[in-house]
Amino acid sequence: LARFLFWRAAVDQLDAEYRQSGSPRRDNGILWAVGPERSIDDAAVLVADPTESWAPGRRWYEAHLHGDTLHAWGFTYPGLPFPVYGHNRRAGWGWIGGGADVGDVYKLRFLKDGSNQYLWAGTTRAATTDTFHIGVKGAKTHILTGQRSHLGPLIHRTGRLGYSYRILDQTEQGPLAQLHAMLGAKSFRSFYDAIKPSQIGSSTLLFGDTTGTLFYIRSGQIPIRTEFVNWDRPIFDQNADWLGRHIQEDLIQLVDPHAGWVADAGTPPDLVSPYSPLIPDRHPGYLYYDNPGRQSILSRRLHRLIRSNSRLTVNETFKIVLDSYVIGSEAWIRALRLADSTLNAGWTDQEKTAFDILMSWDGRAEPDRYGPALYAAWRAACGESDIDTRNIETFSDLLPETRKALVRAFRKAVKSHVERYGHLHVRWKEIHRTRRGGQSWGQPGIASPAAKSIRRIWARTDRVVHYATGGQSAPTVIVFDPKGIRSFSAVPYGQSDVANSPHSWDQADVLFTQNRLKPTRFDSPPDDLKKKEVLRLPEELLKN
Known part of the structure; x- marks a missing residue:
């Protein structure tokens, strides 16, 4: 294991x-x-x-x-x-x-299809066959076979060509x-x-x-x-x-x-x-x-x-x-503002409302913000156009083609956003959530091909809601104080997989979706490790 x-x-x-x-x-x-x-x-x-x-x-x-x-x-x-x-x-x-x-892939040429003999450094060698018996509780034993060259296991083989993965041990x-x-x-x-x-x-x-x-x-x-x-x-x-x-x-x-x-x-x-x-x-x-x-x-x-x-x-x-700032959003929003000012885009009322939402957004993928959902839709639409991303991200002057493409993508994003959600004012917590059992919570952070924060959260779409499936998974802070090491942490759900246990979801509810880490209580006596204490930050850490 x-x-x-x-x-x-x-x-x-x-x-x-x-x-x-x-x-x-x-x-x-x-x-x-x-x-x-x-x-x-x-x-x-x-x-x-x-x-x-x-x-x-x-x-x-x-x-x-x-x-x-x-x-x-x-x-x-x-x-x-x-x-x-x-x-x-x-x-x-x-x-x-x-x-x-730590390793390399070696390409081998076998003498013929199905043969276990191959040439290496002018010598004919033979691949060996390994048999693995994998016991499964309550089921039949799985039997797997594989070939191994002198360099390592053959992971891929097509006809006369085989590929061995080699790692030192x-x-x-x-x-x-x-x-x-x-x-x-x-x-x-x-x-x-x-x-x-x-x-x-x-x-x-x-x-x-x-x-x-x-x-x-x-x-x-x-x-x-x-x-x-x-x-x-x-x-x-x-x-x-x-x-x-x-x-x-x-x-x-x-x-x-x-x-x-x-x-x-x-x-x-x-x-x-x-x-x-x-x-x-x-x-x-x-x-x-x-x-x-x-x-x-x-x-x-x-x-x-x-x-x-x-x-x-x-x-x-x-x-x-726990930083949820969408990296690069400031540069992209500036680019859209420049495109609007130079092209006189002539937004419809709906597009103007969407434009104002984006211009007033602080760039953070926090649950109560309207900007992240619209920004993500716009950036996805930008990916379908020929846009000079380098000039945007370096705050350089924009080519006319890029300005036009940014406006076209924004119009498309506004239309798809309304068709998908029914309106423009969609808070991030409405469509970006962590789910555990029958409960769910608005989840800060983002991780997509076009938008990422230090709080990187992968998500999978279920109808119109994106539910978190991975990403930031066990953020930990360790303070090496000579008077006694202190540490802080949180996990996405909890410390139990028992469905009816509150410890299967308590950290999601109190910590992970609330932008908090808890003291680990290292060196605390076991009797002191109570839920009501562990899931509450000391008052001095709640102050800014």
């Missing part, structure tokens, strides 16, 4: 290489931290904000562990005995899957042993040693402790490769073999950034922190494994918010984590 959960990111990477679909980096989550000099508490603050489906088996669950020498809190997947990320009394870390290039220690060692780490050095086996797949880790140390690394078992081969596509060069394994010191990593903060939201290493020394010239291309200098809109927004706060309070940290 642990290997399946942790190696998903590596399989996603290899699938992307097989399809030759470009960079496999996805929105797996956000990690960021500030040092003591950037915190009003004079303590390092770390945020772990993974992106995940909310489906059963994929949701995060909160875990408190207390034993003779182990005292820890964190989030884990069902079936694992230890948190995947969290903290103990001295140190903690955030985790998101992906970041390091050069240690006998498993993922659970590594997680246990990470939970017991009391300092940067002991944490660094704990992650050396690299048994939790391709991972991006961000560490902090009560001394104020920050440490960022893209971890994984990364093979040493020649730089004369394009490793981002299936390899057919039979001389392109691996040359060993990189030691941990070779990997992309940063300790105590000069600027006092580090933030990764799909961010290339050279931009995770101002003055970052992680430039591509210092690493092989396959080790760097990113596009230097190119920052996503999510990353730009996060960095802007961190830079604008010289000394963050806990509440200001919460506001960044």
Whole structure:
């Protein structure tokens, strides 16, 4: 189970290489931290904000562990005995899957269709057949078969062509042993040693402790490769073999950034922190494994918010984590205003009302706002037109064709909006909701191809309502106060899957849809962990 959960990111990477679909980096989550000099508490603050489906088996669950020498809190997947990320009394870390290039796809040519023999480096080799018996409670045992070459399992085969996925695994220690060692780490050095086996797949880790140390690394078992081969596509060069394994010191990593903060939201290493020394010239291309200098809109927004706060309070940290501003909306609305002023659009009464709604919107995807629903419809309509998005997003002058296309798209969006909902004044909470059992709540945030906020929420349409299905899944804030670590969190629904239990929906009702995080009550005696206490923020945290 642990290997399946942790190696998903590596399989996603290899699938992307097989399809030759470009960079496999996805929105797996956000990690960021500030040092003591950037915190009003004079303590390092770390945020772990993974992106995940909310489906059963994929949701995060909160875990408190207390034993003779182990005292820890964190989030884990069902079936694992230890948190995947969290903290103990001295140190903690955030985790998101992906970041390091830990494997390759090899293309094999078999002697004939249906044969298990293939040529490699002038030698005929034979693929072996593996049989797997998967027991299912209350049902028949499933029997699966698969082939394996000397490079790894054959994941795809069509006729004479086969494709093997190859991943390093050069240690006998498993993922659970590594997680246990990470939970017991009391300092940067002991944490660094704990992650050396690299048994939790391709991972991006961000560490902090009560001394104020920050440490960022893209971890994984990364093979040493020649730089004369394009490793981002299936390899057919039979001389392109691996040359060993990189030691941990070779990997992309940063300790105590000069600027006092580090933030990764799909961010290339050279931009995770101002003055970052992680430039591509210092690493092989396959080790760097990113596009230097190119920052996503999510990353730009996060960095802007961190830079604008010289000394963050806990509440200001919460506001960044739960930020619902639709990134780029200001630029697009400006573009529509320019198009209207130069073309004299001549709106109908209905279009003028819609135009005024958009012009008065503050850009936030909050439940009581009218703007998000209309903006999303307009941006979707813009996607069907030939529009110069670069000039819009850089606040540059607009081509006449772009201005006309923006107006046409807006007219189309207004018409479809009224046809779909019956009127223009549609609050976001009416059509963007979180549902659990027979209850539902208006859900802040947005995540679509044309509109995204730091509170990224995926949704699936049921008739005219978009119900959340994933995205931001377990936002966590850890304050490494030397007097005692404090942490805060929330999950989309609750900590139970029992339908008639209030704990299956209580956090949705009180926290997640209300833009709140709760104290985790780490180190509180079990008798103190009452629902009425856990789901209520201390008064000092409710003040702005």
